Amino acid sequence: MSNLLTEVLSPQELEQALRKIGAERYHNRHPFHHLLHSGALSLGQVQAWALNRYCYQAAIPRKDAALISRTTDRNLRREWVHRILDHDGWNGEEGGIDRWLVLTESLGLKSDYVISQRGALPATVFAVEAYVDFVARHPPVITVASCLTELFAPDIHRERISGMLENYPFINESVLVYFRRRLGQAPRDAEFALDYVKHHARTLAEQQGVLNALVFKCNVLWAQLDALYAAYVSPGHIPPGAFDPEQPPC
Template sequence: MMDMMSRSDLEAALREIGKTRYHSNHPFQMMLQEGRLSRDQVQAWALNRYYYQSMIPVKDSFILARLGTVEMRQEWRERIIDHDGSPEERGGIVKWVALTDGVGLDRDYVMSGEGILPGTRFAVDAYVHFVRERSLLEAIASSLTELFSPNVIGIRTKGMLEHYDFISRETLAYFDKRPVQAKRDSDFALNYCLENATTPKEQLAVIDALKFKCQVLWAQLDALMHAYVEPGNLPFDAWKPGTMLASQPSQAAE
């Protein structure tokens, strides 16, 4: 059995996981931000990641249902508001549709989820099931990948704008507010985990939950790499490059 870690050691252990296992280190992510993907491959990425984005408020709703206090729910509901938006302000999901519009995919097709890879669906659904079935501490800990996203978003956005002429700043508007939101959310979640992991077993559970979440993100890029970068592996019913394109030069979603 491992010993109890200090609060700062646990935080350091969590941050170390991000340095090594966060999907910013995945070869597909490198290719994306270094301009080494074709337009087809960027479309495949945008299409598949839409499913992940669309399920974020679902997984956050399951967590919301389990938080148990007014104060906690007040904090956590902000995540859902950020993603679902309001009549006055576009949410993250609509902004992601602007991204799939921007790269030229048919909007109805994207939102149907029909052409996503089974590997995408299984990984994302595993995340939703995880937050329902594991302890509340683990459910919250699984959100901690947001500790690592603010820095990566800058690199990716810069790289994509530089390398792909079919990508505009408006196409990538999804990412504009994410660093601030992610910092607010991950500060809260990290503090919760450091406070509430009061045994070595719970500390280990927090670490394992974060590793699990890194697997969820990594496996999605593995599936994209296998299907759209390595030739000859496209699964049945998966989106075929050159199909389901927007019928006219696309504008960002309203």
């Protein structure tokens, strides 16, 4: 839950409040990310990150479809549907999900195993499905706001590309095509979403809902890294059935 608003914000103030949430809560501040980017993780730990993050990637089109299913604003639907096309692929072109599987394959994980999500941490799946469910249950202005973590994504993608290329022998430029592509897509998406939220969240209740939605979404991302850290860094308690780098899936 975000700080309680006591008065309606101007669109500019609302943007500042949203950016402040990102500065405080976006998952680039999580210790797992520092380990990931600095080269401090083993191959097994990077594999665990990539296969868990796949669950999030795979859920994105369902989340975006849930948003479209909730809005009678045809302009919003026509803008938003390109996210489904980008991520699922369209017209014979591969999508973001395929590009993520390039990464997991290159890390030595079979796509069947990754797609099955058998090795994912339960906490990952809970967080991801909580996000899809949140979007299915809230009106568009709130759910558009929940996507605004994209505002903060380009920095982390740039950091990830350079950090991972530099620090891991098993990472090369071709496997990071997902992040390269998102460097182009995310700012366009984020700009539209920010503009939509600034224009449509005008009452105190709507603005509070928008800020809470972004906090919620930051929590969805943060919780995934908490779970990874606990399972694969410290204390290192891998839940039953989850991916174990010491006992790779056959």
